[in-house]
Amino acid sequence: MQYIKVFTYTVGQLQTNCYVVATASGQAVIIDPGDDADYLYRQIQNEQLKPQVIVATHGHFDHLGAVTELKTAFNIPFTIHQEDTFLVNRFRSSTLHFLNFDPGPAPAINYHLTNPVVVGNLRFTILPTPGHTPGSICLYSSREKVAFVGDLIFAEGGLGRTDFRYSSSEDLHHSLEKILSLPKSTTLYPGHGPDTTVAAELPFH
Ligand SMILES: [Zn+2]
Numbered sequence: 001m002q003y004i005k006v007f008t009y010t011v012g013q014l015q016t017n018c019y020v021v022a023t024a025s026g027q028a029v030i031i032d033p034g035d036d037a038d039y040l041y042r043q044i045q046n047e048q049l050k051p052q053v054i055v056a057t058h059g060h061f062d063h064l065g066a067v068t069e070l071k072t073a074f075n076i077p078f079t080i081h082q083e084d085t086f087l088v089n090r091f092r093s094s095t096l097h098f099l100n101f102d103p104g105p106a107p108a109i110n111y112h113l114t115n116p117v118v119v120g121n122l123r124f125t126i127l128p129t130p131g132h133t134p135g136s137i138c139l140y141s142s143r144e145k146v147a148f149v150g151d152l153i154f155a156e157g158g159l160g161r162t163d164f165r166y167s168s169s170e171d172l173h174h175s176l177e178k179i180l181s182l183p184k185s186t187t188l189y190p191g192h193g194p195d196t197t198v199a200a201e202l203p204f205h
């Protein structure tokens with residue numbers, strides 16, 4: 001266990017967690033680079049990591065803000081679940097609406113997520129976990145006992161919003177069951193706030 005390193009960078013006005021997960025040889029996946037591309041780029045360079053791919057857990061703008069710049073800087077692809085393409089397309093208008101600035105065009109999707117995501121000797125199973133958005137996913141490694149859960153579940157009983165038109169609280173509860181049935185020692189890394197474990201969250205649900 002723990003052949004990997006997880007770097008957590010909290011970025012942007014909505015305090016989104018960007019995770020950079022690296023193997024021992026430094027190959028890395030960037031998850032949810034929400035904002036502050038220059039800062040993220042410097043951190044990744046300082047750690048001498050070699051990012052291979054950018055994955056978004058879902059299509060909300062606060063998880064996508066630095067995608068285009070990091071894609072270009074590292075010359076790597078960006079992937080997201082097909083069902084959240086419509087949200088990626090709304091990236092510019094959503095950022096304008098919620099944060100009142102123009103972030104430039106939506107990031108280009110290089111390909112839609114396929115299962116698994118493999119970076120060096122690290123293998124993530126993609127668990128479809130719709131509810132917060134239709135294309136929400138979790139990246140899960142059974143070997144490492146980690147899951148990157150996006151805005152599905154937060155520490156101390158928090159749940160993702162389902163008040164958007166395209167959300168489904170029924171789906172979210174099914175997705176929640178899926179995550180809470182992972183081994184209890186699994187560490188959960190949410191899109192906002194501190195990390196937690198399956199064991200710590202079970203009593204809340
Ligand atoms: Zn979200």
Ligand SMILES: [Zn+2]
Nearest residue numbers: 060062151191
């Ligand atoms: Zn979010």
